[in-house]
Amino acid sequence: MDATFVIAAVIIFIMIVLANTARIVPQKTVFIIERLGKYNATLEAGFHILIPFVDKVAYRHSMKEMVMDVPPQVCITKDNISVEVDGILYIQIVDPSKASYGVTNYEFATTQLAQTTMRSEIGKIELDRTFEEREKINMEIVAAVDKASLPWGIKVTRHEIKNITPPESIKGAMEKQMRAEREKRALIAESEGDKQAKINRADGEKQQTIALSEGEKMKRINEAEGRGQEIERIAMGTAKGIREIANAISEKGGSDAVNLRIAEQYLQEFGKLAQRNNTMIIPSNLGDVAGMVASIGKVLTATRVQASHEAPAAAALPGVKPAGQQYPPLQRPPTQS
Numbered sequence: 001m002d003a004t005f006v007i008a009a010v011i012i013f014i015m016i017v018l019a020n021t022a023r024i025v026p027q028k029t030v031f032i033i034e035r036l037g038k039y040n041a042t043l044e045a046g047f048h049i050l051i052p053f054v055d056k057v058a059y060r061h062s063m064k065e066m067v068m069d070v071p072p073q074v075c076i077t078k079d080n081i082s083v084e085v086d087g088i089l090y091i092q093i094v095d096p097s098k099a100s101y102g103v104t105n106y107e108f109a110t111t112q113l114a115q116t117t118m119r120s121e122i123g124k125i126e127l128d129r130t131f132e133e134r135e136k137i138n139m140e141i142v143a144a145v146d147k148a149s150l151p152w153g154i155k156v157t158r159h160e161i162k163n164i165t166p167p168e169s170i171k172g173a174m175e176k177q178m179r180a181e182r183e184k185r186a187l188i189a190e191s192e193g194d195k196q197a198k199i200n201r202a203d204g205e206k207q208q209t210i211a212l213s214e215g216e217k218m219k220r221i222n223e224a225e226g227r228g229q230e231i232e233r234i235a236m237g238t239a240k241g242i243r244e245i246a247n248a249i250s251e252k253g254g255s256d257a258v259n260l261r262i263a264e265q266y267l268q269e270f271g272k273l274a275q276r277n278n279t280m281i282i283p284s285n286l287g288d289v290a291g292m293v294a295s296i297g298k299v300l301t302a303t304r305v306q307a308s309h310e311a312p313a314a315a316a317l318p319g320v321k322p323a324g325q326q327y328p329p330l331q332r333p334p335t336q337s
Contacts, residue, residue, distance in 0.1 A: 081167075103152045
């Protein structure tokens with residue numbers, strides 16, 4: 001019975017010795033070994049043999065990046081508004097020995113440092129800017145905590161603000177302000193649209209006026225050119241008719257035909273006087289019709305003489321026919337017996 005007890009005690013002792021001698025360190029984990037109460041080594045992932053009852057695993061640290069919740073706290077902004085702010089802190093152990101002996105509890109220490117830095121940074125800015133400058137606040141907190149935790153063997157990778165909660169009264173005022181700002185932007189946008197529409201309409205009317213004036217200008221130019229050409233052609237036709245009449249008068253019997261034509265028109269127009277007016281104008285000398293015709297005949301005779309003098313000169317030019325040979329002579333009307 002005593003032998004069995006001794007054997008069992010020996011087996012238990014051996015197992016305790018083996019348990020204190022052999023150590024398996026998991027991946028991304030380190031063990032801090034103390035020998036007789038003093039730091040001796042840092043064991044990384046793998047199998048290790050320790051001296052039983054001399055070496056002891058004092059601390060176990062994870063080398064993974066750790067996420068710690070920063071509890072909500074009340075901060076006062078630059079414009080004396082109390083807001084509740086919380087966040088998330090990301091840290092990683094870079095020196096396990098400093099993390100073990102540099103501070104009692106590195107998680108609590110970094111969390112408290114992040115809170116104090118957050119209060120300090122929030123107090124530097126106004127409430128409206130706290131929502132806009134979250135990135136700046138996060139960078140300042142990371143820089144401050146990382147600098148302070150360097151002796152602890154801790155690396156602060158980043159910090160994120162989760163919520164910024166102002167009081168209910170401030171929320172209502174901010175909502176009214178945002179609503180007013182949106183209405184202001186809507187009115188500005190509407191006025192800008194109306195302004196642009198008026199500019200577009202004015203520009204369209206301007207272009208239309210210019211186009212109409214250009215069209216009216218071209219119309220008047222075309223009408224003026226048409227009237228000019230019309231006057232020129234009428235003048236040319238009139239001149240041609242006058243030349244033909246002069247040539248006809250210069251022919252034989254032309255003067256008598258003209259005298260007869262003038263006498264007929266004179267009598268015809270004289271007969272219309274009684275039809276157009278109640279008052280009839282009668283020449284003082286009705287027998288002077290022959291004298292008038294004789295005077296016109298003298299004018300025509302002078303014209304014929306001048307044409308007869310100009311005809312030889314025209315005939316002397318090459319390619320020019322005499323005026324009297326351009327058209328057939330006028331026939332003298334037969335006399336009635």
